[in-house]
Each structure stands twice: as C-alpha cells, then as structure tokens.
Amino acid sequence: MHDDDQLTIGRATRVLRERILPAVHGPAVPLRVERAELPGEPLPVAEALALDYAPDAPGRPWGPAWGTTWFRLTGEVPAEWAGRRVEVVIDLGFDSSMPGFQAEGLLHRVDGTPLKAIAPRNAWALVAEPAAGGEPVELYLEAASNPVLLDIERAPFLPTEQGDPETASREPLYRTRRFDLAVFEPEVFALGLDVDVLVGLQAELPPGPRRARILQALDDALDRLDLQDVVGTAAAARGALAPVLAAPAEQSAHRVSAVGHAHIDSAWLWPTRETVRKVARTAASMTRLLEEDPAFVYGMSSAQQYAWIRQHRPEVWERVKAAVAAGRFVPLGGMWVESDTVMPTGEAIVRQFAQGQRFFERELGVRCSGVWLPDSFGYSPALPQLMRRAGFSWFFTQKISWNQVNRFPHHTFEWEGIDGSRVLTHFPPMETYNAELSGAELAKASRGFQEARRASGSIAPVGWGDGGGGTTREMAGRAARLADLEGSPRVAWEHPDAFFARAREELPTPPVWVGELYLELHRATLTSQHRTKQGNRRNEQLLIEAEAWATTAAVRAGTPYPRAELDDLWQRLLLLQFHDILPGTAIAWVHREAVAEHARIAAEALGLIDRSLAALVGEGDREIVVNPATSERSGVAALGAAVASPAPEAAVSLEPRDGGWVLDSGALRVVVDARGLVTSAVDVTTGRDAVPAGCAANLLQLHQDLPNLWDAWDVDRHYRNRVTDLVDLERMTAEVGEDGVARVRLVRRFSRSVLEEELSLAPGSRTLELDLATEWHETEQLLKLAFPLDVRAAHSTAETQFGVQQRVTHVNTSWEAARFETSMHRFVLVEEPGFAVALVNDSTYGYDLTREADGDGIVTTVRLSLLRAPRFPDPRTDQGRQTHRAGLVVGTDVRHATDEGVAMNAPLRRVRGARGFAPLVTLTAEALLSAVKLADDGSSDLVVRLYEPVGRRAEAVLRVDAPVTAARTVDLLEGPLPEAEPVDLQDGAVRLRLGPFEVRTLRLHLAGR
Structure with missing residues (x-):
C-alpha cells in the first residue's frame, strides 16, 4: 500500500473516532x-x-x-x-x-x-x-x-x-x-456513516481506480471538515463524498x-x-x-x-x-x-x-x-x-x-x-x-x-x-x-x-x-451437565407416557383429557432443550434451575399418569403390569395392558471363579474377573465371545480434560494422550436375588471420587446391565466406560431421532478423523456379518469408537462418555452424586437393540387396581409407536405417530381397540398433508407401507366421539 494511502486511512480513522462520532x-x-x-x-x-x-x-x-x-x-x-x-x-x-x-x-x-x-x-x-x-x-x-x-x-x-x-x-x-x-x-451522524462505509470498503478493494478515488474523496472531505466546527462543516464534507457514494454497483455484484x-x-x-x-x-x-x-x-x-x-x-x-x-x-x-x-x-x-x-x-x-x-x-x-x-x-x-x-x-x-x-x-x-x-x-x-x-x-x-x-x-x-x-x-x-x-x-x-451436519467443535456438549441430560431423557419418556395413558383413559373411562396441562409440561421441557441448556454450556444458575424444573416436570407428569391409570384399573389390590413403552416385548402389548408379571423363561446361575464370578442367563455367559472387569461375554447360541481374548470390558478410564478454549463445550483430541485405567477395586460381592437376577456389586475409589457399580443379568437375557452411582469430585477430568469388542465393524450404528445413523469406523480422511466424539440416543451398535453387539443407556449421549489391530484381527472399542468436570461457565459442573445405567447386549441387531434401549428407558410400570385393560393401540413389530394422543386442535380425534426404525421398507398393521370410522395421514402439525398416501382401513385395522425410517402421523376419528 502506498504511503499516501496509509496516511489517508490513518487520518480518516482518527478523525472519525475522535471528532465526528463524539459530535453526533x-x-x-x-x-x-x-x-x-x-x-x-x-x-x-x-x-x-x-x-x-x-x-x-x-x-x-x-x-x-x-x-x-x-x-x-x-x-x-x-x-x-x-x-x-x-x-x-x-x-x-x-x-x-x-x-x-x-x-x-x-x-x-x-x-x-x-x-x-x-x-x-x-x-x-x-x-x-x-x-x-x-x-x-x-x-x-x-x-x-x-x-x-x-x-x-x-x-x-x-x-x-x-x-x-x-x-x-x-x-x-x-x-x-x-x-x-x-x-x-443528523448531518454529523450521516457523515460518520459515510466515512465508516468508505473506509471499510476501500480496505477490501484491490489497488485501482475505484479505491484511489475513494481515498481521494476521503482526503477532500476531511479538508473541508473544520475540526473546530464539525457540525457546521459536516454537510460540506459529505458533499465531497457524494460522488463516490453514488457510483452504482456492478451488475454481477453479490446480493x-x-x-x-x-x-x-x-x-x-x-x-x-x-x-x-x-x-x-x-x-x-x-x-x-x-x-x-x-x-x-x-x-x-x-x-x-x-x-x-x-x-x-x-x-x-x-x-x-x-x-x-x-x-x-x-x-x-x-x-x-x-x-x-x-x-x-x-x-x-x-x-x-x-x-x-x-x-x-x-x-x-x-x-x-x-x-x-x-x-x-x-x-x-x-x-x-x-x-x-x-x-x-x-x-x-x-x-x-x-x-x-x-x-x-x-x-x-x-x-x-x-x-x-x-x-x-x-x-x-x-x-x-x-x-x-x-x-x-x-x-x-x-x-x-x-x-x-x-x-x-x-x-x-x-x-x-x-x-x-x-x-x-x-x-x-x-x-x-x-x-x-x-x-x-x-x-x-x-x-x-x-x-x-x-x-x-x-x-x-x-x-x-x-447425512448429519456434524460440527467439528463443541463435542463435549454431549456429556457436560449430566443431571440436566438425565432429566431430559426421563421427562421425554414420561410426557409421551402421560399422553398415552390420558388418551386411553379418555377413550375408555371418559375422563377429561388434560390438554392444557400437557401443553404446559411440553413447553417447559422444550425450553430446557435450548441449545445452551441441554448441552450443558450455561452458568450454574441455569443448570441449578434446570435440574429443579426437571424434577417438577417429572412429578407433575407422574401425577397425570397415576390419575389416568387409576381411572383405568379402578380401586383394588390386584397387581397390574402396564407397558409405558412404544414397542412390544415379553408378551406385553404396546401402550398398556393389564397382565401378570411374565415368569422367567430360564434360571440364572452365579458361580465364583478365580476371585471373580461367572454369570449365566442361558442366553449370555459373562465372566467378571477379580478386578470387576468383564473378560468374557459369550452368546450361548452361537458361542461367539464379544470380548477379545486378553481384553477387559466394563473398564472405567479417566482422562485429563482441558480443552484449548471452550471448557464446557469442547473435548479436544489431545485428551486421549493421557489416560488412567481405573482397575483398583475396594470391594466386590455377588448374589442371586429373590427375583432370580444375578448381581455383582463393586466399589472403586479413585482420586477424590467413589464409584459404586452393580452388574446384573436376568434369566434368559442377552443384556448385561450396569448401574453406576458416582460421587464425582474431580476437576478437568473426563470419565469414560470402555468396551473392547471382538467385532470387525466397518461402521457404528447409533440411534438418532426416528431411526439410526451409520458412521464409518475408519479415519481415512480428515472428515472421519474429526468425528472422534459422536452422538447416540438409547444405543450404539457395532456389527460384522452374522454378529453384533450393542451398548444401551438411560442418559448418555456421547461415545467414541476406535479400531486397533490385534494379531490378524481387529478390536473395535466403544466407549461411553459419562462425566466431565469443566470449570467454565459453571465451576462446579457435575460435582456430587451422579447415576448412570447401561447395558451390554450381545448377539443382537438394530431392531433388538432398539427394544433393549426402550426397555431401559421405559421400564414396565406396576400398579394396583381392580381390573386390567387391553391396550388402546397395538402395532406390529415392523414399526414403532412414537406418540398416542388426542388432537391438538381440541377435537376428540386420536393421533398416532409411528416410524420405521431399522432403515428398510416395511408393512405394518396398526390396530385400535375402539371403533374407528375414518383415518387419514396428516403432517406433524396434525393438518392435511398434500399428496398423502391413502389409508387402508379395514375392520378397525390400518395397514401401512412404510419407507426406510419413514415417520407417519395418522389421525383417526372414533365412533361416538
């Protein structure tokens, strides 16, 4: 840049800052x-x-x-x-x-x-x-x-x-x-904007006539401006700038x-x-x-x-x-x-x-x-x-x-x-x-x-x-x-x-x-402020359940549908999903209030559930099991049934071995060694062991976690460079409970924290469940739960909204390498042809996956991100008691993993009453229910939302245990959907063809309502 140009810019900048703007x-x-x-x-x-x-x-x-x-x-x-x-x-x-x-x-x-x-x-x-x-x-x-x-x-x-x-x-x-x-x-204000715009414009122009004329106009304007009388001479200065400000943009200028x-x-x-x-x-x-x-x-x-x-x-x-x-x-x-x-x-x-x-x-x-x-x-x-x-x-x-x-x-x-x-x-x-x-x-x-x-x-x-x-x-x-x-x-x-x-x-x-628009930053938002995330997961399920039971009670028992109360609860929950609350990146005040609000929402939702179920079962002492989930399992139909507790299909065995224990459900045999680590998890049907020889799963790992910039937001790749395996064990006990479930209980102490864990295996189950309670008192640390798996996986499959997303496991390019911490909902699964293993959870969203050579094979390690301890903006993030539930599902597929994730997040509900009731809505296993509710517009129409969860074309049958006189596909706002596929309604059953991961919302008119 020419020296004269520098002088002009310096002069204009100083006069603008020190003379023109103060005179506005x-x-x-x-x-x-x-x-x-x-x-x-x-x-x-x-x-x-x-x-x-x-x-x-x-x-x-x-x-x-x-x-x-x-x-x-x-x-x-x-x-x-x-x-x-x-x-x-x-x-x-x-x-x-x-x-x-x-x-x-x-x-x-x-x-x-x-x-x-x-x-x-x-x-x-x-x-x-x-x-x-x-x-x-x-x-x-x-x-x-x-x-x-x-x-x-x-x-x-x-x-x-x-x-x-x-x-x-x-x-x-x-x-x-x-x-x-x-x-x-006003004239001084306008002059200030004229100078500001031209100084900013010339800085981005290449050398040439346009830039030169702007600089000359700035010099001319400043020559006309009396610094002792800015107000009186502003108009004259503006006059010198007018020609360059009047020059029109090129026809091709960006808009x-x-x-x-x-x-x-x-x-x-x-x-x-x-x-x-x-x-x-x-x-x-x-x-x-x-x-x-x-x-x-x-x-x-x-x-x-x-x-x-x-x-x-x-x-x-x-x-x-x-x-x-x-x-x-x-x-x-x-x-x-x-x-x-x-x-x-x-x-x-x-x-x-x-x-x-x-x-x-x-x-x-x-x-x-x-x-x-x-x-x-x-x-x-x-x-x-x-x-x-x-x-x-x-x-x-x-x-x-x-x-x-x-x-x-x-x-x-x-x-x-x-x-x-x-x-x-x-x-x-x-x-x-x-x-x-x-x-x-x-x-x-x-x-x-x-x-x-x-x-x-x-x-x-x-x-x-x-x-x-x-x-x-x-x-x-x-x-x-x-x-x-x-x-x-x-x-x-x-x-x-x-x-x-x-x-x-x-x-x-x-x-x-x-595919996903993955942000290569702020990856730790999947983990920070665990209580806020845990409250969110629980209340999402409770509100869906509260709607379903209120709908069933309205149709079956004629109880008023609590539309206003449900709207209020949803709005309060939706506010807590704001992108600096749910991700855990707000100040302490925000998260203290969020945790308290989640507790209030849960209490009010449970109150609605109890009220609806009481209307359905009446007063009595009979134990009634109801299914709050939106998938079928254990003979309990979707969204509500009065049935006896299903009897275990098999007994579980628990035997000591080398200071540890062997748990066998008849479907899954698990070895827990003297350190409380899982060294074997065999699918009894196929004989495949999910844990590679010489490796140990259920391994807690502690990382130093100080990101370069955004503490609560980020986890940077260098966190992996320093890790401590938490293998020291203070205490381990085991028993088979009256419910037939085998349990191994562990206590670990590390740094300033204490972790209690319970491993449990139910009769006939393929899922080893883990319940963790941590007294967390760390600073700038990240706690991971690792599962090395004998699975040569080309990709991971993680649940997302209304389906799953797959991510490759290699890091061939910078795009894959940048995805070193990724998201899931209720499960993540890795598979090779004929064998798959999943991890399900009740409140965890972040995980990472690595592939390591092991002889001639590949070990795929999946780790759940449990807790962090950033100090900004909340210096006490996650301190105190924290709980997590997870499950290792061996010999599975996406559909079964989905059901296991549902089961962990929506356990069967037991109530006492005089009578049972059949489910209002059932759906064949090709699809899953997302919501059963009455229409938002105040009518008595039944709205049912369902989706295909696996990623394949499917045919499903939806049945309503009430006379349906009309059915139509609607949009997510429950209004008309242009070019909607006609609904096949026969004998009260709706037959559907669904595309991969398709979300379908049905609006059903019931007779007499």
Whole structure:
C-alpha cells in the first residue's frame, strides 16, 4: 500500500473516532438522577415506579451481580433547542466491545410504557423531534447489572463464581458516567456513516481506480471538515463524498439479503429470568427502529420469547403484533426455542415445531416457512424429514462454519436426511449471526460464496446477538449506503422467504449433502451437565407416557383429557432443550434451575399418569403390569395392558471363579474377573465371545480434560494422550436375588471420587446391565466406560431421532478423523456379518469408537462418555452424586437393540387396581409407536405417530381397540398433508407401507366421539 494511502486511512480513522462520532450528540445538559436499588428479584413496572428514590449522580458505583437498579431521570428541554431532535444519552459504565454481555436497561415513560433499550452501542432514546423547547422530561430506567462472564479477547475463560446469585459477589460492578439530554446532529451522524462505509470498503478493494478515488474523496472531505466546527462543516464534507457514494454497483455484484436480528440465547451466561427482560428490551428497540426506517425488516425466532413478551410486557407485545401484521417484524423458525437438535428425541423435535407453529398461528396469524437455527451445535440427519413433514421448505444455520478442521463445501444446497427427504439449506458465507455490515464482512460474503457460478446472493442476519440488542441505527445506515455501491455487494432488507424462493429458482438442481451436519467443535456438549441430560431423557419418556395413558383413559373411562396441562409440561421441557441448556454450556444458575424444573416436570407428569391409570384399573389390590413403552416385548402389548408379571423363561446361575464370578442367563455367559472387569461375554447360541481374548470390558478410564478454549463445550483430541485405567477395586460381592437376577456389586475409589457399580443379568437375557452411582469430585477430568469388542465393524450404528445413523469406523480422511466424539440416543451398535453387539443407556449421549489391530484381527472399542468436570461457565459442573445405567447386549441387531434401549428407558410400570385393560393401540413389530394422543386442535380425534426404525421398507398393521370410522395421514402439525398416501382401513385395522425410517402421523376419528 502506498504511503499516501496509509496516511489517508490513518487520518480518516482518527478523525472519525475522535471528532465526528463524539459530535453526533451536540449540546447537552445533565438530567437530575435518583435511584432505587432492589434487594432481590425484579419488580413489576408499576411497583418499581412507586419506590422511594434517593438522590444520585453520575460517577457513582451501582449494581451487584444480577441486581436491578431503577433510575429516575428528570429535567427540561432547553428552550433554545426548539425545532431540534433531542435524545437522552445514558452510559451505565458500558464496555462498548461487549454489547449483550453486561449491564443493560429499559427506559420507560412516566406511565410505565416501555420506550427503548439502553445498551452498549445503542445508548440513546428519542425524547422529542422536533422539540418545542421547555417541555418537562421524566423517565425511568430499569437497569440490570448483569456480570460480564465472557471476554474472547482474554480467552481461555477463567472460572467465576459470578454465575449464580448464591455465590456471586454483592459488590457493585459498574460506575455510571452519563445521564444527559442532548441534541442529535443528523448531518454529523450521516457523515460518520459515510466515512465508516468508505473506509471499510476501500480496505477490501484491490489497488485501482475505484479505491484511489475513494481515498481521494476521503482526503477532500476531511479538508473541508473544520475540526473546530464539525457540525457546521459536516454537510460540506459529505458533499465531497457524494460522488463516490453514488457510483452504482456492478451488475454481477453479490446480493446480500439482510434481515435485522438479535440471536438471544434463551439462557446462557444469564438465567431465563434475565432473558425475559433481554427479549423485551430488544423488541422495544427494534419496533422503534422499524418506525424510524421504513426499509428495515427485523426477524426474531422462538415462540417462547414471543410468549414471554406477551405475558410480561403487554405494551411491547402490542407493538410487536402490529409490526408482524405489517410484515416488518418477522417470526422465524417455527420452533418453541432454538433447541439442540442432536440430543432431543424425534417426538420432542416434533413438539418444538408443533408448539412453535401453533403459537405463531394462534397469536400472530402467521406460519413460518423455514427452520432458523444459527447457533445449535450440529444437526441430526433425521431433521430433513421432520422439517418437510412439518411443512417447512427451508433451513438456515451458520454454525458449521466453526469447524476446526474441514471447510464445508457449500453455502446453498439441499440437505438429505436418513429417509431420503431433502430440504433447501443455506449457510451465510459471512459466517456470523451478528453481522454489522462491515466492509470485511461483505467482502467475505462475496469472495467466499461457494455457489456464485449460479446463485446471486446470501443472507446476513444483522444485529448484536447472543445477549440481544439487535440492529442499531448505524447498521441500518450502512445498509442504506450499501444498497447500490460500486465495489460492494448490494445490500437490501429482505424476508428470508424471498431469499429462499429466489435461491430455488437460481439453483433448480443444487448440490446435495447427505447425512448429519456434524460440527467439528463443541463435542463435549454431549456429556457436560449430566443431571440436566438425565432429566431430559426421563421427562421425554414420561410426557409421551402421560399422553398415552390420558388418551386411553379418555377413550375408555371418559375422563377429561388434560390438554392444557400437557401443553404446559411440553413447553417447559422444550425450553430446557435450548441449545445452551441441554448441552450443558450455561452458568450454574441455569443448570441449578434446570435440574429443579426437571424434577417438577417429572412429578407433575407422574401425577397425570397415576390419575389416568387409576381411572383405568379402578380401586383394588390386584397387581397390574402396564407397558409405558412404544414397542412390544415379553408378551406385553404396546401402550398398556393389564397382565401378570411374565415368569422367567430360564434360571440364572452365579458361580465364583478365580476371585471373580461367572454369570449365566442361558442366553449370555459373562465372566467378571477379580478386578470387576468383564473378560468374557459369550452368546450361548452361537458361542461367539464379544470380548477379545486378553481384553477387559466394563473398564472405567479417566482422562485429563482441558480443552484449548471452550471448557464446557469442547473435548479436544489431545485428551486421549493421557489416560488412567481405573482397575483398583475396594470391594466386590455377588448374589442371586429373590427375583432370580444375578448381581455383582463393586466399589472403586479413585482420586477424590467413589464409584459404586452393580452388574446384573436376568434369566434368559442377552443384556448385561450396569448401574453406576458416582460421587464425582474431580476437576478437568473426563470419565469414560470402555468396551473392547471382538467385532470387525466397518461402521457404528447409533440411534438418532426416528431411526439410526451409520458412521464409518475408519479415519481415512480428515472428515472421519474429526468425528472422534459422536452422538447416540438409547444405543450404539457395532456389527460384522452374522454378529453384533450393542451398548444401551438411560442418559448418555456421547461415545467414541476406535479400531486397533490385534494379531490378524481387529478390536473395535466403544466407549461411553459419562462425566466431565469443566470449570467454565459453571465451576462446579457435575460435582456430587451422579447415576448412570447401561447395558451390554450381545448377539443382537438394530431392531433388538432398539427394544433393549426402550426397555431401559421405559421400564414396565406396576400398579394396583381392580381390573386390567387391553391396550388402546397395538402395532406390529415392523414399526414403532412414537406418540398416542388426542388432537391438538381440541377435537376428540386420536393421533398416532409411528416410524420405521431399522432403515428398510416395511408393512405394518396398526390396530385400535375402539371403533374407528375414518383415518387419514396428516403432517406433524396434525393438518392435511398434500399428496398423502391413502389409508387402508379395514375392520378397525390400518395397514401401512412404510419407507426406510419413514415417520407417519395418522389421525383417526372414533365412533361416538
């Protein structure tokens, strides 16, 4: 770069920073300040306005962690400001580099009406335009002193106790700087944007005439600007810049579809209590910006966040509703929250869609066309089918750009799921959901767009996010200048639906990506905060069960169907599946509340179950066994039957051997050595031993676990370099219980922790069950449970939503090598022709797999990830008592492993009553039930969801033990499905043809209902 060019850029940058931007607000007068600091949680606005306020002044400290302070601001607009735009300007002690991650406020009028948020880089609010002069001003600011817990500049992050009010300091965190009335100078503001845009643009241009003329225009403008009279000379300076700002963009310029945005995490480094306020602040500001900029379009996801506004801030809600009706405020994504999509069950994902779309339709009269998940940590290959069957036509994310190793090869493409469904998908080449429309961002989008040969543009979500804040007027001003500017992409505010419609026209045959969208980062989110994950798994099952029993009781006993209670429970569970709650990456406060909320959900769901079963069985002392699961097993039909406990088919034997034990169920013979390790697990039918000679399974391994950056999020490959096998045994006992089950109990001590384990084998069973209870008191350690297997597996098969996904076991390429920690639901299976072994679990989501040469053979080792101990953002992650259940299933297949996983997660339920009952719904074994419920629309129609779990074409028969007069296939939202296959209903039985992994939802009308 030429020296003169450097001088021009340096000059423009300094003048912008030190002269132009400070002059945007001209004459100013201080407001009188009073404050009232709340001792605890926030108060309703009406109560806060009536507090006793004490005199205050700028420069004083305020705000302990998580506190709320109300400021009353009073004054008078000077008479000489008549005809000018007057704003209030406030500085609560902001760090301008951290918008969304620190103190924030919401400004109110004297009647309590929200005006606008006050936040870093957006610290103003309109008082009058034009001012009359002399008008009184009285404003109230609700200020939240949220602690700063994240600083990427100083990463890795240090542990902090500020993430929970139970441990946070009560010392003030901030010091106020300014509470002023000020004149807004529009010409200076415009000059600042002109200079900002041109400085950013020239930095990305190659040497040449366009760049040279921009630099010359900047010099000319600065020559015309009197630094002692910026206001008076701003227009002249702008005149010098006008020609280069008027030069139109090239015809082939990249097209940026901008949508205003504030990716607000429903919980992360703040609790949901604070998110309620963040959403209100952001929505208040964005509706004001919509009023000031007629071109601006703002998009917000998450029905839960709209529901919070509706419940807590009705004045803001009315503004949002009006802006939605005008097409300016765009509901995005059609989900209850931006959930994790790897760990929730398929049924939970369906409910994210159903609850989200129902809210948007009921409250706002809109239905979303696409799924918007910019920040979730990887995407299950089951999603394309679920999106399409829920009526969505497009999918948006940007998170895969965070990959550590491999660059994803597309930006606009079709994503194909496990069943063959495809959905049009877009990754913004700008690679951010917090775009500012800077020159660097725009250049990155234009240069990096992979589909540039045929497609014209990309999406840019514009605004401060994570902690909220949204789009600023500066960003809107940049967009206006970049609408048609030589050397830059064209920028236009646009609804994402319009972008995807154009992309579909431009790319009639887009590139295709098949299978999971694996994020090569944040792999430890499958393990961190085990109690949160355990609560999720249990409650997903309980809510499905509660619906099924309530439906059976409604049909059989005429009891009222608790639709409102079930909706409430589902919504609460869906919130806890948000992508920083279920993955275990939020502060201690969030997870403490999540564990407590899971306990409440479980208690309420069990109450509904007990109530329904009581109506079905009546009062009595007969033991009745009911099947809460959605598959058939042990002669107990799906979804409920009154039967006696099945008698064991065989006896189990337990014999001592060499300080250990041999357990034999008749189907599986297991050797446990003197260390409590499994050295043999023989399938009696075939004689195959699942454990290689010389190896030991049920091996606990402890790894040092300090990732390079994101403690709770990441496990980096180097963790494998240091491992301790936990083979020391304090105690081992064994017995055969009265129930005929053989049990071996172990106690191990290691480091500062104690682990108790019970190995059990039931008569006739092929599954060795493991129950672990750990008093976990480690720091920066990862606990794995290893099973070396004598299986030459070409791939692993892991359960995902409504089916399974296969992953190769080799690491031939960097793509496979990067998948060193992967996800499962209830099981993972490895097989070779004729023999397979599975591991099932009740609350584990992460596993790893390695292949090692053993003589002329291959040992495939599968390890379950049990516990971690990261220190950020929760320094006490997973400390205390933790429980896990797992099972080693020998001589199995995908279908049998599925049933074993179901059995572990949905054990038979025993109740006492007067009578039994036949199951309401049964299904042949070719398919599995996912849900049995009454329709969401309030009718008495029966809704049954089922799926093919193995990956093959199947024919299944569904029977309902009630007269069915009509049946039809519907979408996941229980509405009409275009081109649905006709339903074959004969004699009350529905006969179905299912494709591999197909999810089918049936709506059945019952006679007399």
